[in-house]
Amino acid sequence: MRERQLRARDMLRGDLEGEELERYVEEKVVMTNFEKMLGWARSNSIFPLTFGLACCAIEAPISIVTARYDLARFGAEALRASPRQADMIILSGRVSIKMAPVVRRLYDQMLEPKWAISMGACSSSGGMFSNYAVVQGADKFMPIDLHIPGCPPRPEAVLYGFTKLQRKIQGNPDQGWRARYRAEGSEEWARGGPRSAPSGEAAEAYSAARELLRA
Amino acid sequence: MAEQLVSHRGELVEDRTSEVMTVNIGPHHPATHGVLRLVVDLEGEVVRDLKPVIGYVHTGIEKSCEDKSYWKVIPFVERMDYVSYFFQMEAFCGAVERLIELEIPERAKHLRVIFLELNRIHSHLVWLGTTALDLGAISMLWYCFRERDRILDLFEMATGQRMHTRYFQVGGVIEDIPRGFEQKLRSFIADMPVRVEQYQALLDRNEVFLSRTKNTGIVSRERLLELGVTGPLLRAAGEPWDLRKAFDYLAYPKFDFKIPVGTIGDNYDRYRVRVAEMVESVRIIEQALDGLPEGPFIADDRKYVLPPRSELSTSMESLIHHFKLVTEGYRVGPGEIYYAIESPRGELGCFVLADGSAKPARVHFRDPSFINLQAFKDMSTGSYIADMICSLGMLDPILGGVDR
Amino acid sequence: MPDAPGLELIRGEIEAEHPGAVLDTGFSQERAVLSIDPAHVLAVLSLLRDAPGQGYRFLSSLHAADYLPAEPRFAVHYELLNRDRVERIRVKALLDDPAANGNEKALPEIDSCVEMFPTAEFQEREVFDFFGIVFNGHPDLRRILMPEDYVGWPQRRDFPVGGEPVTFTYNEKNYG
Numbered sequence: 168m169r170e171r172q173l174r175a176r177d178m179l180r181g182d183l184e185g186e187e188l189e190r191y192v193e194e195k196v197v198m199t200n201f202e203k204m205l206g207w208a209r210s211n212s213i214f215p216l217t218f219g220l221a222c223c224a225i226e227a228p229i230s231i232v233t234a235r236y237d238l239a240r241f242g243a244e245a246l247r248a249s250p251r252q253a254d255m256i257i258l259s260g261r262v263s264i265k266m267a268p269v270v271r272r273l274y275d276q277m278l279e280p281k282w283a284i285s286m287g288a289c290s291s292s293g294g295m296f297s298n299y300a301v302v303q304g305a306d307k308f309m310p311i312d313l314h315i316p317g318c319p320p321r322p323e324a325v326l327y328g329f330t331k332l333q334r335k336i337q338g339n340p341d342q343g344w345r346a347r348y349r350a351e352g353s354e355e356w357a358r359g360g361p362r363s364a365p366s367g368e369a370a371e372a373y374s375a376a377r378e379l380l381r382a
Numbered sequence: 383m384a385e386q387l388v389s390h391r392g393e394l395v396e397d398r399t400s401e402v403m404t405v406n407i408g409p410h411h412p413a414t415h416g417v418l419r420l421v422v423d424l425e426g427e428v429v430r431d432l433k434p435v436i437g438y439v440h441t442g443i444e445k446s447c448e449d450k451s452y453w454k455v456i457p458f459v460e461r462m463d464y465v466s467y468f469f470q471m472e473a474f475c476g477a478v479e480r481l482i483e484l485e486i487p488e489r490a491k492h493l494r495v496i497f498l499e500l501n502r503i504h505s506h507l508v509w510l511g512t513t514a515l516d517l518g519a520i521s522m523l524w525y526c527f528r529e530r531d532r533i534l535d536l537f538e539m540a541t542g543q544r545m546h547t548r549y550f551q552v553g554g555v556i557e558d559i560p561r562g563f564e565q566k567l568r569s570f571i572a573d574m575p576v577r578v579e580q581y582q583a584l585l586d587r588n589e590v591f592l593s594r595t596k597n598t599g600i601v602s603r604e605r606l607l608e609l610g611v612t613g614p615l616l617r618a619a620g621e622p623w624d625l626r627k628a629f630d631y632l633a634y635p636k637f638d639f640k641i642p643v644g645t646i647g648d649n650y651d652r653y654r655v656r657v658a659e660m661v662e663s664v665r666i667i668e669q670a671l672d673g674l675p676e677g678p679f680i681a682d683d684r685k686y687v688l689p690p691r692s693e694l695s696t697s698m699e700s701l702i703h704h705f706k707l708v709t710e711g712y713r714v715g716p717g718e719i720y721y722a723i724e725s726p727r728g729e730l731g732c733f734v735l736a737d738g739s740a741k742p743a744r745v746h747f748r749d750p751s752f753i754n755l756q757a758f759k760d761m762s763t764g765s766y767i768a769d770m771i772c773s774l775g776m777l778d779p780i781l782g783g784v785d786r
Numbered sequence: 787m788p789d790a791p792g793l794e795l796i797r798g799e800i801e802a803e804h805p806g807a808v809l810d811t812g813f814s815q816e817r818a819v820l821s822i823d824p825a826h827v828l829a830v831l832s833l834l835r836d837a838p839g840q841g842y843r844f845l846s847s848l849h850a851a852d853y854l855p856a857e858p859r860f861a862v863h864y865e866l867l868n869r870d871r872v873e874r875i876r877v878k879a880l881l882d883d884p885a886a887n888g889n890e891k892a893l894p895e896i897d898s899c900v901e902m903f904p905t906a907e908f909q910e911r912e913v914f915d916f917f918g919i920v921f922n923g924h925p926d927l928r929r930i931l932m933p934e935d936y937v938g939w940p941q942r943r944d945f946p947v948g949g950e951p952v953t954f955t956y957n958e959k960n961y962g
Binding site: 321 | 410458465508524544546643
């Protein structure tokens with residue numbers, strides 16, 4: 168600590184030379200590229216939209232801005248009411264068929280870059296309500312960046328998802344189970360996806376298995 | 383502003399005597415009350431007509447319930463009025479218990495009352511926080527939610543979930559309260575009256591709050607009764623009608639509590655009635671906790687209630703009952719019933735039509751927010767739009783209940 | 787709740803003024819139930835509300851139920867409450883389904899009680915929205931919870947619940 172103070176004093180006086188100067192500069196200066204800096208700035212100053220649909224709305228956005236689960240420590244305390252001024256929408260609650268066009272319009276009104284978090288089971292996949300009145304997943308009409316499971320998810324779970332979104336914005340998405348089980352590239356995609364059509368032997372194996380199941 | 387805009391030659395350019403503008407306060411708006419859409423006819427700042435458009439969070443819960451066995455209906459109906467979830471559970475379980483004529487043990491009744499009153503306090507705290515936020519007293523939100531988090535900690539301790547706990551089952555409650563719950567609850571109810579006084583200290587002498595809520599949104603008692611409004615709105619207008627006292631259900635006859643009643647029914651009375659109800663709920667919880675009897679927490683009838691797990695390895699009938707109850711569910715004989723309780727917003731009624739099978743044929747909820755919303759037009763016509771926002775907060779609609 | 791003799795007295799009063807209105811009386815779980823003919827619903831409700839001995843001035847709930855396959859198919863329930871004596875009574879108006887007789891688009895009709903009980907305004911709209919029961923005389927009968935242009939009466943028993951099946955490998959169509 169004392170050594171640092173002495174070095175700082177020398178720096179200011181212009182007394183630091185050569186190798187010491189190099190080391191000092193390396194410690195104090197961060198080299199990065201513009202995208203990373205932009206990602207860091209954007210992720211730490213998200214303006215969420217005050218948008219709550221149903222039960223999850225009591226947990227977020229109302230409960231996560233309160234003192235115990237403080238969203239302000241992630242820089243996102245400025246909740247904006249107008250979609251033009253917000254850059255993140257948290258779909259908290261079930262999206263009914265009457266509300267879906269409204270949500271889409273709100274999402275369209277937001278300016279780029281924008282992110283959407285689908286919070287809870289109901290907006291991720293229709294939740295427990297598999298019926299005529301609920302859209303089975305907000306994926307059906309708008310792009311979602313992050314899904315948070317739960318019914319309703321705990322505020323801590325929402326904040327955990329929020330940190331994952333921050334990593335995604337910084338360009339460094341968390342690989343999750345792919346990293347844990349060393350399973351990159353082994354995902355099965357139902358529709359589309361980079362390896363959606365298994366080829367050759369894999370396709371034959373799958374169709375053989377399906378025939379067996381049907382028989 | 384000139385009533386009629388006249389050009390320098392004396393010709394009428396624009397007649398501004400009656401310019402009614404229709405404004406859509408859309409389903410997404412800063413007032414944190416859920417997705418309520420209001421089509422308001424405004425003349426200047428004065429509201430002339432108001433039409434609520436609802437259905438934006440309609441989930442088809444009543445239809446989904448017809449497809450599920452009776453105990454699976456319980457998590458569905460919880461999610462209707464998503465702030466007072468224990469009340470929906472009680473309405474449904476109570477209705478089914480009446481249909482099958484099942485008596486629940488005393489300990490279960492006391493536990494149910496404790497959780498119901500805790501949920502009433504929770505609902506009023508959410509109301510107070512969000513309404514004060516709408517009216518500009520923003521810091522109330524943090525204080526109210528601090529207490530709310532303590533209540534949710536209690537719920538989590540007893541049931542494992544903060545919201546939508548699925549705690550009440552037909553026959554009683556699903557689990558007994560754990561050790562340590564009673565101490566934590568007692569410390570909470572010791573603190574609560576002090577906190578309520580702190581809330582009142584913040585708001586009661588706030589000039590802006592008082593001038594916004596006093597003498598605004600007045601609807602007469604007779605008109606409220608005609609409109610079917612119940613709950614704190616009716617009590618604020620001077621009518622001492624509370625289903626807890628009128629129809630003795632659960633263990634309420636044993637407890638001594640008062641019903642706060644207002645005088646003129648303006649928004650200030652509604653605020654005072656709800657805050658006083660919080661204090662009364664604390665008294666009820668205290669009495670329920672003091673008189674909590676020992677005994678079973680769920681009824682004994684194995685045709686409707688799951689046997690305790692310890693018996694499953696020893697008794698064959700228990701295993702069979704468990705199997706039947708979990709796979710098919712219990713059958714409720716043909717009959718229909720309407721059972722109403724007092725939720726924080728008014729009379730919450732549950733209509734169950736049973737046809738003898740394991741799934742209900744019709745489940746309908748008479749939701750108080752849905753009915754109370756009809757009074758909103760009477761509250762706001764003729765007043766300023768800012769008073770309309772205040773009345774909306776004091777009306778306390780929860781759109782999950784309105785739309786079901 | 788009005789007990790059995792009380793219920794019979796009420797029935798007698800109603801029959802005295804409007805013969806043929808009451809089809810049946812009954813008790814279900816200690817609740818007195820009056821099943822009436824839908825043509826007389828306003829008369830019965832006004833008698834229950836205004837007659838000096840009755841005084842059921844509060845309409846707690848107005849809802850409908852579909853009793854398919856039993857006949858008559860629909861019933862509109864009026865839950866009335868007398869707050870002075872703290873008594874409830876249920877009035878069931880039994881409605882047939884006219885679509886069963888050939889005319890596909892016909893909807894069951896009943897008189898609206900909005901003038902007597904203003905609380906019924908939203909509730910009758912909800913019954914219309916979900917069952918297709920038309921209330922004659924309602925000031926603004928249109929859908930309240932479903933989108934305005936929705937086709938179908940969701941809460942009827944023959945309307946499917948809807949939703950999507952959970953996709954597994956064997957029923958996912960465009961897999962692979």
